[in-house]
Amino acid sequence: MNFNPLISIAIPVYNGANYLTEAIDSALAQTYSPIEILVINDGSTDQGATREVALSYGDRIRYIEKKNGGVASALNMAIREMKGEWFSWLSHDDLFLPDKTQKQVEYLSKLPAEIIYGDYSLIDENGDAIVGETGVVQSAEKRNMFFQLLSGFPVNGCTTLINRKVFERIGLFNEDLPTTQDYDFWFRCAKEIEFHLMPEILIKSRIHADQDTNKKPLRQYECDELYTRIARYIVQDPDHKGISQDGLMESGNFLLKNNHLSALFMLQRGLKTGLRVQLLMKLMWRLAFKR
Numbered sequence: 001m002n003f004n005p006l007i008s009i010a011i012p013v014y015n016g017a018n019y020l021t022e023a024i025d026s027a028l029a030q031t032y033s034p035i036e037i038l039v040i041n042d043g044s045t046d047q048g049a050t051r052e053v054a055l056s057y058g059d060r061i062r063y064i065e066k067k068n069g070g071v072a073s074a075l076n077m078a079i080r081e082m083k084g085e086w087f088s089w090l091s092h093d094d095l096f097l098p099d100k101t102q103k104q105v106e107y108l109s110k111l112p113a114e115i116i117y118g119d120y121s122l123i124d125e126n127g128d129a130i131v132g133e134t135g136v137v138q139s140a141e142k143r144n145m146f147f148q149l150l151s152g153f154p155v156n157g158c159t160t161l162i163n164r165k166v167f168e169r170i171g172l173f174n175e176d177l178p179t180t181q182d183y184d185f186w187f188r189c190a191k192e193i194e195f196h197l198m199p200e201i202l203i204k205s206r207i208h209a210d211q212d213t214n215k216k217p218l219r220q221y222e223c224d225e226l227y228t229r230i231a232r233y234i235v236q237d238p239d240h241k242g243i244s245q246d247g248l249m250e251s252g253n254f255l256l257k258n259n260h261l262s263a264l265f266m267l268q269r270g271l272k273t274g275l276r277v278q279l280l281m282k283l284m285w286r287l288a289f290k291r
Contacts (some may be wrong), residue, residue, distance in 0.1 A: 027055075041064065
């Protein structure tokens with residue numbers, strides 16, 4: 001069967017004229033077709049600089065302006081306006097590798113899925129590769145997604161390809177969450193949908209001082225709320241009885257570094273599942289002294 005769906009690539013941007021050209025160029029350079037590129041200007045206040053960059057591409061992209069509402073609102077606008085069967089998200093400061101879409105469509109033609117994601121490399125503000133231990137970040141191996149979300153940061157949203165029917169079932173991104181809208185969405189999806197990992201580098205993710213995650217004062221509060229909600233779900237859900245003790249410890253250790261209350265829920269889970277006494281005591285000690 002010829003599997004050749006239209007892919008919609010959404011690029012949300014706010015005051016991003018500095019990197020937007022590179023992002024759009026990387027989307028246009030995709031070896032796969034058909035694609036459409038939607039650039040959503042989320043109420044930029046840079047004297048028209050972002051608008052000027054986007055309009056320079058003419059009809060090669062679809063350009064939409066809206067009032068400022070945050071990344072989630074820009075993504076939701078793209079989802080409402082998309083014509084494709086599949087949704088792909090590219091941050092204005094990141095880059096798709098040329099064969100990102102091609103590889104994902106080939107994957108889908110062999111193994112039907114609703115959400116696929118992959119690995120990514122890191123670049124700095126100048127586009128140079130960040131070398132050392134953080135040079136390449138590998139997504140977590142396939143296992144329970146709830147524990148992946150409580151053990152690190154397994155999903156980079158820009159590596160994903162999502163069937164539009166997922167949004168019809170799960171809903172859109174939560175516009176009340178300025179910085180954790182993506183992980184809130186992964187959590188909601190994980191209740192019903194399997195995430196399929198492609199262990200290949202698909203994008204270049206840029207690390208720089210002007211990122212929203214470095215500027216939003218509510219990020220820690222949002223993360224605390226999200227971690228606690230996921231941990232509570234795991235504790236209360238009887239379907240997670242088979243989670244390994246190592247998985248509980250891994251999640252508990254991660255949460256201790258990021259949030260106090262959610263770690264308490266993981267301790268409760270440990271008690272319910274018969275976590276080995278020595279491991280449970282270690283986790284309780286760390287929780288008590290935050291170390």
